[in-house]
Amino acid sequence: MGEKVFMQGNAALAESAIRAGCRFFFGYPITPSSELPEYYAAKAPQENLVFVQAETEVAAFNMIAGVASTGKRVMTGTSGPGFSLGMEAMSYMSAAGLPAVVVNVMRPGPADGDILAAQGDYFQAVKGGGHGDYNIIVLAPYSVQETADLTVKAFELAFKYRNPVVILSDAMLAKMMESLELPERITPNENYDWTMTGAKGRKHNVITTCGDGPIQWENYNLALQKKYKKIADNEQRWESYQVEDAEIIMVAFGSVARIALGAMKKARAEGMKVGIIRPITLWPFPQKAFVGLDQQDFFVTELNAGQMVEDVKLSVKDKERVSFYGRMGGMTPTPNELYEKLCELYRK
Numbered sequence: 251m252g253e254k255v256f257m258q259g260n261a262a263l264a265e266s267a268i269r270a271g272c273r274f275f276f277g278y279p280i281t282p283s284s285e286l287p288e289y290y291a292a293k294a295p296q297e298n299l300v301f302v303q304a305e306t307e308v309a310a311f312n313m314i315a316g317v318a319s320t321g322k323r324v325m326t327g328t329s330g331p332g333f334s335l336g337m338e339a340m341s342y343m344s345a346a347g348l349p350a351v352v353v354n355v356m357r358p359g360p361a362d363g364d365i366l367a368a369q370g371d372y373f374q375a376v377k378g379g380g381h382g383d384y385n386i387i388v389l390a391p392y393s394v395q396e397t398a399d400l401t402v403k404a405f406e407l408a409f410k411y412r413n414p415v416v417i418l419s420d421a422m423l424a425k426m427m428e429s430l431e432l433p434e435r436i437t438p439n440e441n442y443d444w445t446m447t448g449a450k451g452r453k454h455n456v457i458t459t460c461g462d463g464p465i466q467w468e469n470y471n472l473a474l475q476k477k478y479k480k481i482a483d484n485e486q487r488w489e490s491y492q493v494e495d496a497e498i499i500m501v502a503f504g505s506v507a508r509i510a511l512g513a514m515k516k517a518r519a520e521g522m523k524v525g526i527i528r529p530i531t532l533w534p535f536p537q538k539a540f541v542g543l544d545q546q547d548f549f550v551t552e553l554n555a556g557q558m559v560e561d562v563k564l565s566v567k568d569k570e571r572v573s574f575y576g577r578m579g580g581m582t583p584t585p586n587e588l589y590e591k592l593c594e595l596y597r598k
Contacts, residue, residue, distance in 0.1 A: 252269070252431060252432040252433055252434050252435070253431070253432055254429060254430070254431050254432075255429070255430060255431075255432055256427060256428070256429050256430075257394065257427060257428075257430065258285065258394075258424070258425060258426070258427050259394045259397050259419065259423045259424045259425065259426055259427075259428075260282075260283065260285035260286050260289070260327075260355070260419075260424045260425070261285055261289050262394050262397055262398045262430055262432070263286065263327075263353060263397050263398065263401050263417070263419070263424075264285070264286050264289035264290055264293075264327075265289065265293075265398075265432060266397070266398040266399075266401040266402055266432060266433050267323075267325050267351070267401050267405075268290075268293060268297055268299070269402075269432060269433050269434065269435045269436070270323065270401060270402045270405045270433065270436060270438070271323045271405070271436055271437060271438035272323040272324065272325050272351070272405065273297070273298065273299050273300060273322065273323065274299070274300045274314070274317045274322055274323070274324040274325070275287065275290040275299065275300070275301050275302075275324070275325055275326065275327075276301075276302045276304050276309075276310040276313035276314055276317075276324070276326050277290075277303065277304065277307075277310050277326045277327050277328065278303065278304050278305070278306055278307045278309075278310050278328065278332060279303070280307070280328055280329045280331065280332045281329065281357070281365045282329060282355050282357055282365050282421040282424050282425060283327045283328055283329045283332075283353065283354075283355035283419075283424065285424070286327035286353060286355075287301070287303060287327065291303070306335065307326075307328055307331075307332035307333075307335040307336055308335050308336065308338075308339070310326045310328070310332075310336070311326060311335070311336035311338075311339035311340070311352075312339050313326075314326050314339075314343075314350045314352070315339055315342060315343050315346075315348055315350065317350075318343065318348035318349055318350040319346075319348055319445065319446045319457050320445050320446055320447055321440050321441070321442045321444075321445035321447065322440060323351075323405050323409075323438055324350050324351070325350065325351040325352070325353065326350075326352055326353070327352075327353035327354075327355065328352070328353070328354060328355070329354065329355050329356065329357050330354065330356055330357055330359050330363065330368075330370070330371050330374075331359075331361070331362060331363075333352070333354045333371060333374060333375075333379075334374065334379065336352065337374070337379040337380035337381075338380055338381065339380075340352070340378075340379070340380050340386060340414055341378070341380025341381045341382055341384055342380075342459060343414045344378075344380075344384035344385065344386060344413060344414055344474075345382065345384060345459040345470075345474065346457050346458065346459050347412035347413070347444070347457070348412065348414065348457070349405075349408035349409045349411075349412050349413065349414070349415075350408060350414050350415075351401070351404045351405055351408055351414075351415050351416075351417065352414060352415070352416050352417070353416075353417045353419060354371055354375060354416055354417070354418055354419065355419045355420060355421060355423075355424045356368050356369055356370065356371045356418065356419065356420040356421070357420070357421050357580075358370060358578065358579050358580045359371075363579075363580075364579065364580045365421060365580075366421050366422075366579075366580025366582075367420040367421040367422035367423075367505055367553060367580065367582055368420060368421070368553045368554065368578065368579075368580060369420060369503070369504060369506065369552050369553040369554045369557070369558075370553070370554040370555075370557070370578070371418065372418075372532065372552070372554060372557035372558055373557050375388045375416050375418055375532065375533070376388055376532050376533045376535070376557075376558075376561070382471075383471060383474070383475070384474065384478075385413075385478045385481070385533055385534075386413070386414050386415065386416050386533060387404075387407050387408070387411070387413055387414070387415040387416070387481060387485065387531070387533060387534075388415075388416045388418055388531065388532040388533040389403065389404055389407075389415065389416070389417050389418065389487075389530065389531060389532075390418045390503045390504045390529065390530060390531075390532050391417065391419065391423060391504070391530075392423070392503070392504050392505060392507045392508055392528065393423075393428060393430075393508070394423070394426065394427070394428035394429075394430050395428065395430040395431070396530075397417070397419065397423060398430055398431075398432060398433060399433070400417060400530075401417060401433075402433045402436075404417055405438070407485065409438075409439075409442075411477060411480075411481055412444070413477070413481070418504065418532060419504070420504055420505055420553070421580075422505040422582070423504065423505050443455075444457075481534055482534035485531060485534055486531055486534050486535070486536040486537065486538050486539070487529075487530035487531040487536060488527060488528060488529050488530050488531070488536035488538075488539040489526075489527075489528045489530065490525065490526070490527050490528075490539060491511065491514065491525055491526040491527075491528070492514070492518070492524070492525040492526070493525035493526070493527065493543065493546075494525075495523050495525075496523050496524055496525030496546055497522075497523040497524070497546060497547065497596075498522070498523070498524050498525075498546065498547045498548070498549055498592060498595060498596060499524070499525045499526065499527055499543065499546050499547070499548050499549070500513070500514060500524060500525070500526045500527070500548075500549045500550075500551065500588075500592075501526070501527050501528075501529070501548055501549070501550045501551075501558070501559075501562050502526065502528060502550070502551050502552065503528060503529045503530075503532060503552075503558060505553075505582075506551055506552060506553055506582075506583070507526070507528040509551075509582070509583060509584065509585055509588060510526055510528075510551060510585075510588060511526060512585030512588075513585045513586075513587075513588035513589040513592060514526050516585060516586070516589045517589055517592050517593075517596075522592065522593075522596050524592060527539045527540070529558070532558070532561075535561045535564075535565065536565075537564075537565040539565075540562075540565040540566050543566070544566075544567045544568070546571070547571045547572075547573070547595060548562055548566060548571060548572045548573070549573050549574075549575070549591070549592065549595055550562050550572060550573070550574045550575075551574070551575045551576065551583065551588060551591075552574075552576045553576065553577055553578065553581075553582065554576050554578060555576055555578060556574045556576055559572065559574045573595060575588070575591050
């Protein structure tokens with residue numbers, strides 16, 4: 251790891267991307283992600299970066315698709331409404347096998363919403379908000395340190411599988427300041443046999459999603475599904491806390507997992523056997539984390555009306571043992587609030 255610093259979440263993410271070899275950033279300002287383009291704009295002269303403030307989020311997403319086709323590391327950052335506008339490009343990049351990183355700093359919705367923390371974009375990121383059958387790798391940090399670490403991992407996974415990767419942050423993680431160790435600088439490989447870099451001295455490469463009839467297009471889709479299955483088999487990530495003897499297991503991701511940890515510690519201090527599963531990959535969802543946990547109750551908490559809870563119900567043996575508590579509109583529960591909900595569940 252590199253130097254120890256005290257940084258805001260958005261700044262740490264941008265700096266980590268630069269250190270991971272991402273020299274290209276295209277974006278359109280939208281709170282609470284605006285520090286991402288600001289950081290790149292400020293660093294561009296001294297780091298020899300390419301930064302463009304696009305006219306719209308639609309333009310920014312298609313710009314990163316263009317750079318991704320050349321095998322260069324590229325990123326954009328936005329929030330919920332801008333992420334919605336980029337869905338067509340996300341579907342295209344997934345189908346065309348273009349590796350890029352997209353940061354979605356979630357805020358409340360529907361529509362324009364507010365600028366506080368929320369997790370209502372889970373479905374849009376995990377279930378595929380664009381056209382067709384496709385999947386995006388989705389990473390959910392819960393601290394500034396993990397934001398930096400997962401930024402590096404996002405580029406690795408994007409190029410390993412030639413697939414877009416989303417870092418799903420939120421307004422709380424983006425704005426908080428914490429100490430962290432920055433990643434070491436790396437020089438990424440940019441010599442790939444599939445890139446659009448000019449065909450002098452080599453065969454022509456073709457990057458397209460155009461089908462030549464249903465037979466060819468179905469085979470193309472089947473090849474994509476084979477890749478997604480490989481990702482799902484090999485890239486599930488999570489952390490578990492004290493689940494071995496737990497009677498109730500909390501499930502939370504991102505910033506809410508921090509709050510859930512506080513509630514769990516208080517419950518443990520009061521003699522309640524409570525554990526936590528914290529998904530780090532939201533797609534692929536870490537179903538393996540729930541293997542063998544057949545006698546426990548599950549308490550899912552999110553900043554939405556109930557989205558990840560559906561994947562939890564699909565991952566456990568008895569969905570009737572899964573309960574949910576969510577807050578919306580930028581409201582965030584306290585550890586005591588979640589503790590009280592645990593007490594209600596424990597009494598049952």
